[in-house]
Amino acid sequence: MTEVLLGSLVIVALIVGMAMGVLILQRRLIPDTGLDIAVNETLHVSARRGDRLLSALHGAGIMIPAACAGSGTCGLCRVTVTGDGAGEPQATERGVLSPRERRAHMRLACQTSLRGDCAVKVPDDVLTSGARFVSKIASTRMLAPLIREIVVDLPKEQSSEFRAGDFMQITAPPYRLDFGTLELPPEYRDAWDIAGWSAMSVTSDAEVTRAYSLATRPEDQGQAVFNIRLAVPPAGREDEVPPGLVSSWLFSVKSGDDITLSGPFGSFHIQPTEREMVYVGGGVGMAPLRAMIHQALSQGTTRRIRYFYGARSAADLFYADEFTQLADRHANFSFSPALSDPAPGDRWTGATGFIHETLRAEMSRHPAPEDCEYYLCGPPVMVSAVLATLGRLGVDRSAIFYDDFGA
Template sequence: MTEILLGSLVIMGLVVGLAMGLLAFRSRLLPSGDIGLDVNDRMHLRAKRGVRLLDVLHGFDIPIPAACGGKGTCGLCRVTVLGDGAGTPQATERGVLSPRERRAHVRLACQTTLSGDCAVWVPDGILSAGSGFACTVASARMLAPLIREIVLNMPDDRLSTFRAGDFMQITAPAYRLDFATLELPEPFREPWEIAGWSEMRVSSEAAVTRAYSLANRPEDAGTAVFNIRLAVPPPGRETEIPPGLVSSWLFTVNPGDSVTASGPFGDFHVRPGTREMIFVGGGVGMAPLRAMIHQELAGGTDRRIRYFYGARAAADLFYSEEFEALARQHKHFSWRPALSDPAPGDRWTGASGFIHEILQAEMTRHASPEECEYYLCGPPVMISAVLATLQRLGVEPDAIFYDDFGA
């Protein structure tokens, strides 16, 4: 009995000693206490070690854009960071940032964990944007089974600050949602029932912010127009991946409701010049391209403009009548939609296939595709396919501008 008691005490002593040793070792590797963070040599912040840089900046109302929920895929939270306290770039960052950006100390704030003092530079426009402001929903309507157009009335001091291609950030409050309670227009009820989306539920215990591109036309002055795609989980993974937290909430708002937004932000804009412009979009990549095309045509440009847009079926194609009207009004503008998987009932007579295939077929007949300027926006898979197509056509990278919505 004595031997058992002594053995137990020895084992307990070894365990306690090992635990204390590990704690001491950890404290040397990760010393406690606050760290210093200089932002643009204008703000001096204090933060806890081990927190993400994006969380620190958002905590001090510096609205660094983010659209992917911290997964490091959208690339919107690019900042320049100097100092050993930011560590080395993660594998996720190396997949998004170019070698030139990494050499210039550009980091993704959502992937940067702070372990010591460092200096951060963010675009001046972000610092001047300040915290979010309240808008009122002017209208909301379904454009496709998973896409909703939301128009916000802007405060008087924010009426004329947009550039085509800009985006804004929208914050959803804490909420709970049973999708069965959503009121869906008749044309969209059947797709929801077939896909089982009405059976989804989602909740958020805290406010969440995401970035959305503006779809504004010149005649939309005083408002902010968004094309919101509901981010649903892939089939078969509904129990593993929740629906999008902000997009789900935005499917519940109605005219008169209040929405908190910030911005605008962005550097995805039309470049001045005389080259022919080719726009290629898919999904809600429609939003910034729509704004750019309307901006150029309303401004009286004489540049040739072609717009290639890909959707899966006719139900997913929206604003088509609008662009058909523009093509009739402006002889130097053409609209080329394509469906990758038209339904039998669509009676589709237009182009069929993936949009990069349609683009290649048409631009191969172009006299000099390498002399055109290309603007791309849509899902990452589409962007990758179009970039490969343009490379085969001999287009140089400096003639290609894109936003890949990599959420």
């Protein structure tokens, strides 16, 4: 018994000694010295070896957009990085960045692990619009079982001039939320109970920032309007995948609460041409398309505008009355919603099936679909299906502009 005990102690001592030796060697070979990040040749940010570039920039108040929790899938945190301190691009970056972008030293800030000093070039609007500011929530309302509209009153000193298609970043504070305490409209309570969402809970121990598109119309002067989809885990994986950290918090906020924003940012905008515009959306892809359509019509455009929007059932179809009224008032605008799985009680008489099928059916009758301009926003699977449909219709990719919200 004594020999077994002594042997165990010797093994433990060897393991501890080896671990300490590795730590000492690591400190000697890789000194924990401060690093310098030169931003746009005017600012200098301090960082530590091993820090992610995105975290270092955010920590310095340079709010590079990001929407995928650091997984490298949304592609929003593109920056130009020069110097050996950024290392080589990761496999994730090679899957998102084109060869031309990589040759131009483009990197994903969330995937760049710092090894030494480097220089970073960020978009100018990040420096001019990237400062965080606190606003007040004016109102909230449920639009669909998992979609909530949040209207924010912007501070008077904060510009409310947005370009339709822009997005802002929202920062959620640390919090804990039991979903059973959320106030839900009666018409959505059954859906929540059946799906088990009411039994979920989430805890966030630190601030978390995500990007959300603006659904703001010209008449929403002085306000920012967001369509927030609650990111729930896939069915059967509730114990493995947590709900979205920022979207969950946004489902709990009320009128009068503070909210921290930065922006606006964005490059998904209406092109200055005279071509017919075709919009295709799904889910909260509604937000930027709503802003674009309202902006174009309010400016008196004579361009033909078609809007195709896909939802699962009537409960998931929101702003429908608004767009029907727009179509009644504007002869150059039409709204074509489609439901992929209408419920028996929906009494739906419109198009059924996936939205790319409705798009194909209508645009196949168009005399020149290749001469139109296409704006897509929604889930990646929807965007992929629409891109394939447009390819079969002979539409060149240069006429297609889209945002698929990452992965």
